Amino acid sequence: MSQNHAMSTAYDPQAVEARWYARWEEAQLFLADARSPRPKYSIAVPPPNVTGELHMGHALGGTLQDTWARYRRMTGYEVLWLPGTDHAAIATQNVIERQLAAEGMTKEQLGRPAFEARVEEWYTTVGETIISQFRDLGASLDWSRLRFTMDPAYVRAVRTAFVRFWEKGWLYRGPRIVNWCPRCLSAISDLEVVWEEHHDTLYFIRYPVEELSGEGVVIATVRPETMLADTGVAVHPADPRYRHLVGSHAILPLVGRRLPIVADEAVEREFGTGALKVTPGHDPMDWEIGQRHGLDLINGMHLDGRMNVPDLPAYDGLPGVEARGLVVRDLEAGGFLVKTEPYVHQVGHCDRCGSVIEPLISEQWFLRMGPMAEAAIAASERGEVRWHPERYERTYLDWLRGIRDWCVSRQLWLGHRIPVYTCANGHRFASVDEPAACVECGSRQLEQDPDVLDTWFSSALWPFATLGWPEDTDDLRAFYPTDLNATAREIINLWVSRMIMTGIEFMGRVPFADVAIHCVVQTADGQRMSKSKGNTLDPRDMIRKYGVDAVRAWAASVAMSGQDVRFDETRIEGFKRFANKLWNATRLVLNGLGEDPVPVPAPDADLRLIDRWILSRLQATIRGAGRGIEDYLPQVSINGLYDFAWHDFCDWYLEAVKPRLRDADPAARAVSLHVLDVLLRLLHPFMPFVTEELWHRLPDERDFLIRSPWPEASDRFDAPEAEASIARLIAMVDEIRRIRQAAGAPRRGGRLRFEQPVGPEIAELAADLAAVQVVDELAGPGVALTELPARLELPVAEVDHSANAAARKRLEDDLARARAKLSNQEFLDRAPAAVVEKER
RNA sequence: GGGCGGUUAGCUCAGCUGGCCAGAGCGCCUCGCUUACACCGAGGAGGCCGGGGGUUCGAAGCCCUCACCGCCCACCA
Numbered sequence: 001m002s003q004n005h006a007m008s009t010a011y012d013p014q015a016v017e018a019r020w021y022a023r024w025e026e027a028q029l030f031l032a033d034a035r036s037p038r039p040k041y042s043i044a045v046p047p048p049n050v051t052g053e054l055h056m057g058h059a060l061g062g063t064l065q066d067t068w069a070r071y072r073r074m075t076g077y078e079v080l081w082l083p084g085t086d087h088a089a090i091a092t093q094n095v096i097e098r099q100l101a102a103e104g105m106t107k108e109q110l111g112r113p114a115f116e117a118r119v120e121e122w123y124t125t126v127g128e129t130i131i132s133q134f135r136d137l138g139a140s141l142d143w144s145r146l147r148f149t150m151d152p153a154y155v156r157a158v159r160t161a162f163v164r165f166w167e168k169g170w171l172y173r174g175p176r177i178v179n180w181c182p183r184c185l186s187a188i189s190d191l192e193v194v195w196e197e198h199h200d201t202l203y204f205i206r207y208p209v210e211e212l213s214g215e216g217v218v219i220a221t222v223r224p225e226t227m228l229a230d231t232g233v234a235v236h237p238a239d240p241r242y243r244h245l246v247g248s249h250a251i252l253p254l255v256g257r258r259l260p261i262v263a264d265e266a267v268e269r270e271f272g273t274g275a276l277k278v279t280p281g282h283d284p285m286d287w288e289i290g291q292r293h294g295l296d297l298i299n300g301m302h303l304d305g306r307m308n309v310p311d312l313p314a315y316d317g318l319p320g321v322e323a324r325g326l327v328v329r330d331l332e333a334g335g336f337l338v339k340t341e342p343y344v345h346q347v348g349h350c351d352r353c354g355s356v357i358e359p360l361i362s363e364q365w366f367l368r369m370g371p372m373a374e375a376a377i378a379a380s381e382r383g384e385v386r387w388h389p390e391r392y393e394r395t396y397l398d399w400l401r402g403i404r405d406w407c408v409s410r411q412l413w414l415g416h417r418i419p420v421y422t423c424a425n426g427h428r429f430a431s432v433d434e435p436a437a438c439v440e441c442g443s444r445q446l447e448q449d450p451d452v453l454d455t456w457f458s459s460a461l462w463p464f465a466t467l468g469w470p471e472d473t474d475d476l477r478a479f480y481p482t483d484l485n486a487t488a489r490e491i492i493n494l495w496v497s498r499m500i501m502t503g504i505e506f507m508g509r510v511p512f513a514d515v516a517i518h519c520v521v522q523t524a525d526g527q528r529m530s531k532s533k534g535n536t537l538d539p540r541d542m543i544r545k546y547g548v549d550a551v552r553a554w555a556a557s558v559a560m561s562g563q564d565v566r567f568d569e570t571r572i573e574g575f576k577r578f579a580n581k582l583w584n585a586t587r588l589v590l591n592g593l594g595e596d597p598v599p600v601p602a603p604d605a606d607l608r609l610i611d612r613w614i615l616s617r618l619q620a621t622i623r624g625a626g627r628g629i630e631d632y633l634p635q636v637s638i639n640g641l642y643d644f645a646w647h648d649f650c651d652w653y654l655e656a657v658k659p660r661l662r663d664a665d666p667a668a669r670a671v672s673l674h675v676l677d678v679l680l681r682l683l684h685p686f687m688p689f690v691t692e693e694l695w696h697r698l699p700d701e702r703d704f705l706i707r708s709p710w711p712e713a714s715d716r717f718d719a720p721e722a723e724a725s726i727a728r729l730i731a732m733v734d735e736i737r738r739i740r741q742a743a744g745a746p747r748r749g750g751r752l753r754f755e756q757p758v759g760p761e762i763a764e765l766a767a768d769l770a771a772v773q774v775v776d777e778l779a780g781p782g783v784a785l786t787e788l789p790a791r792l793e794l795p796v797a798e799v800d801h802s803a804n805a806a807a808r809k810r811l812e813d814d815l816a817r818a819r820a821k822l823s824n825q826e827f828l829d830r831a832p833a834a835v836v837e838k839e840r
Numbered sequence: 841g842g843g844c845g846g847u848u849a850g851c852u853c854a855g856c857u858g859g860c861c862a863g864a865g866c867g868c869c870u871c872g873c874u875u876a877c878a879c880c881g882a883g884g885a886g887g888c889c890g891g892g893g894g895u896u897c898g899a900a901g902c903c904c905u906c907a908c909c910g911c912c913c914a915c916c917a
Binding site for chain 1: 843844845846851852853854856859860864865866867870871872874875876877879880881882883884896897898909910911912913914915916917
C-alpha cells in the first residue's frame with residue numbers, strides 16, 4: 001500500500017531490469033513441461049552463429065519471438081522457446097584461421113587435431129556468450145534445453161538424416177562444376193555466392209577455322225586465361241552468320257587445340273560476336289554445353305586458383321590474373337586480339353570471405369531436391385505454412401519451383417563429417433553409427449569421406465533435431481510442429497525453405513505454422529549495416545542507454561512493417577519516455593489508493609461517465625492489442641497501447657479523476673487501478689521489465705505477469721454513448737484552451753455557459769479540465785464555441801475574436817463541404833446510407 | 841534479364857479491404873517548474889500524400905504510365 005514511497009520520480013531502467021531476469025529464471029518461468037495438459041506453443045530460435053555479436057536483426061527477431069512466447073503463456077499455452085547456436089562451419093573456420101594468421105600460423109602447420117581442439121575451445125567459450133546475450137533482451141528462453149548443432153545428439157540426427165537420404169537414393173557424388181572458393185578451398189552452394197558488379201575488359205579474340213583457311217571466328221570473353229582450357233566453340237543454331245561453320249573446327253590460339261564448332265541454343269546471338277568459346281571446366285553454362293555436345297573437359301586450374309596447364313609451361317602455375325596478362329600479351333603478339341571493350345558485369349564472391357568464386361570441376365556430394373521441393377510446394381498450396389508478410393511466400397515458392405540439386409559437401413576441417421565409408425575392397429556405404437566393418441565384405445579397413453556437410457544441412461533439421469529426433473521423445477511429441485519461425489528474409493531459401501522440406505520428409509509435417517519475416521534495419525542515412533563497413537549498431541549500447549523495454553518496444557513497432565527502416569534513435573528514446581510515463585502514472589494511482597481495499601472493478605452503479613468512457617476505450621485497446629499480435633502486426637498493438645496509455649489514460653482520465661482520487665472516491669480508485677492492471681498485462685509481452693516492476697507494486701500479493709491471464713475484452717464495458725459524449729467534451733476543452741492561449745488569457749479562469757443542457761457530469765468535467773467556472777448567465781456576449789453549443793467568457797479586457805478564426809474557418813469549410821456533398825444528387829443516390837447520414 | 845517492395849509534415853514512420861478537416865514520435869515556435877511525470881503539461885506552425893493520366897458520387901488508398909530508391913531471383917561469355 002505504501003510501495004509508492006519507494007518510487008523515485010523518474011524511472012531507472014537499469015536498476016529495475018537487473019533484478020527481474022534472474023528472478024524469472026529462478027522461478028523457472030521459462031521452463032516448458034512436455035507433459036503439461038495445456039495446449040502447446042513452441043518456437044525454435046534461429047540459432048545465431050557462434051562467430052558473431054548480437055546485432056539489430058537479433059534484437060528484432062528476439063523481441064518478436066519473446067513477445068509471442070509471453071503472449072501465448074498469458075493466453076494459457078504451455079510454451080517452449082528453445083535456444084541454441086549454430087556451429088557455422090565455414091564462418092567459424094574463417095574466424096579461427098584469421099586468429100592463427102595473426103599468430104603467424106596456418107591451420108596446416110597446426111595440424112587437424114590441434115585445430116579441432118582449438119575450435120572446441122572456441123565453441124565452449126564463445127558459443128554460450130553469444131546466445132546468452134539474449135538474456136539482455138529479456139528473452140524467455142528455456143535454457144534447460146539449450147542446443148548446439150555439434151552436440152552428440154545433434155550429430156546423430158544429422159547422420160541419421162544423411163543416411164535416410166542415402167537410402168532413398170537421393171545422394172550422389174560426382175564431378176560437377178561447382179562454386180569454388182579458392183581461399184576457403186571448398187565448394188559452396190549457389191545460395192552462398194554473392195554477386196557484385198565488376199568493371200572489367202571484354203576481349204575479342206579471333207580463332208582461325210581449320211577447314212576454311214583465312215577465315216576465323218571471333219569470340220568475346222572477360223577471362224582470356226580460361227581459353228587455355230577451351231574445348232569448343234558454340235554458336236546459335238539459327239544464326240546465319242555462323243551456320244556454315246557448324247561442324248568444322250577452330251584452332252585455339254597459343255595452344256593449337258582443335259575445337260569443334262557446335263550449335264547450341266544457350267548462346268545469345270546479341271552478346272559480343274554471337275560466338276562463344278566453350279570452357280566446360282570453368283563455366284557452368286559451358287559445362288552444360290559441353291555435356292550436350294560431348295566436348296572434352298579440361299581442368300585448367302588448381303584448387304587455389306593457379307593455372308594448371310602442364311603442357312604450357314609459360315602459363316603453368318601462375319595465378320589467374322597473372323596468366324591473364326600474359327595470355328593477352330601473347331594473343332596480341334600473335335595478331336589474335338581483335339579489340340577490347342570496357343565491360344560491366346556481375347561477379348560471384350564467397351559469402352564468407354569475399355574471394356572471387358572460381359567455377360571449377362570437382363567431386364562433390366549432391367542431394368536431390370526435386371521430390372522434397374514438390375512436397376513443400378504442395379504443403380504451401382494446402383496453406384500449411386502462412387507467411388507474414390504474405391508476399392514472401394512467393395520468394396520461397398519461386399525458388400522451390402526452380403530448385404536444383406544441393407551441393408552438400410564442403411572441403412573444410414570443421415563441421416559434420418559426411419558419414420560415408422569406403423572399405424579396402426571399394427564398397428561404399430553410409431552409416432549412422434561409426435562402423436567397425438564393411439557392411440558388404442566385413443573388411444575392417446574403412447576410410448571415412450574426408451568432406452564435411454554444408455552448415456545449412458544441419459540447420460535444416462533444427463526444429464525437430466533440437467527436440468530429440470530421431471528418438472521419439474516427449475518433447476518431440478509435445479512441441480513438434482513448432483508454431484512460429486521468425487527470421488530475416490535473407491535466409492528464407494538458405495534456411496526456412498530447407499526446414500520445411502526436411503520437416504515434411506522426416507516428420508511428415510511442416511515444421512511451423514507461421515513464418516514471420518522481419519524488416520532490415522538500415523543506418524540512419526539508409527546504408528546497409530555491415531561489419532566490414534563498420535557501421536553496425538550493437539543493440540546492447542541502446543539497451544544501456546534507454547533500457548531494454550524501450551529497445552523492445554521500438555523493435556515491435558518497426559519489425560513487421562512491410563519495408564526496411566532507417567535507424568532512428570529518437571524513436572527508442574520516445575519509448576524510454578513512455579516507460580517513464582507508465583512509472584509516474586502508477587505513482588499517481590498508488591498515491592490515490594489510500595489504505596482501504598479497493599473492489600475491482602467497481603459496481604456499475606457507481607461508475608461515472610468518465611469511468612465508463614475509459615473502460616470502454618480499454619476494451620477497444622484490449623481487442624486491438626490482441627489482434628495486432630495474432631495478425632503478426634505488433635506495431636498495431638504497441639502503437640495502440642502507447643496511444644491509449646498516454647493520451648486516453650494519462651492525459652484525460654487521470655487528469656479528470658485526480659480530484660476524486662484525492663477524495664477517496666471508490667469508483668475512481670477501482671477504475672484507475674483496474675485500467676493500470678490491465679494495461680500492464682497488455683504491455684508485458686512488449687515491455688516485460690517495467691510492467692513486471694510496476695505490477696508488483698500494485699496492491700495484493702502478485703505472481704508473475706507472464707503467468708497472469710491475458711486480459712479479455714468484455715462487451716459489458718462497451719459504452720459508445722459515453723465515448724461520444726467524452727469525445728465532444730475533449731474537443732470542447734481543446735477549443736477553450738486554444739482560444740484562451742491565443743487570446744493571451746491566464747491559464748485558468750473564465751466562465752462557460754452551456755446553451756443546451758449537458759448534464760452535471762459534463763459540466764463538472766468541463767469546469768475541471770478547462771479550468772473555467774460553469775455559469776448560468778454570462779456578463780457579456782462571450783465567444784461562441786463550435787464544438788458544443790456553449791459560450792465562453794474570458795477574464796481579459798477584450799477577447800480577440802479572430803483568435804478562434806482558424807477553428808471557425810475549419811468548421812465552416814467542413815460545413816460547406818458537407819452541404820456540397822449533400823446537394824449532390826449522385827452522392828445521395830450512390831453513397832451508402834451510413835455515409836450520407838454521417839455527412840448530415 | 842525476370843520478380844517484389846518503397847516514394848505521405850524538417851527527420852523517421854503509421855494510415856486495414858476507397859468515405860470523419862491526412863496521423864504519430866522526434867525536431868521547431870509560444871507559454872507553464874499547478875502536490876504523477878520538465879524523461880512533463882498546454883497551445884501552435886508545418887503536408888499539390890513522387891510526376892502524369894484514368895475509374896468513381898468520392899482516391900494517399902484501385903487501374904495505367906513515367907521517374908527515382910531498395911531488395912530477391914537468374915549459367916549472356
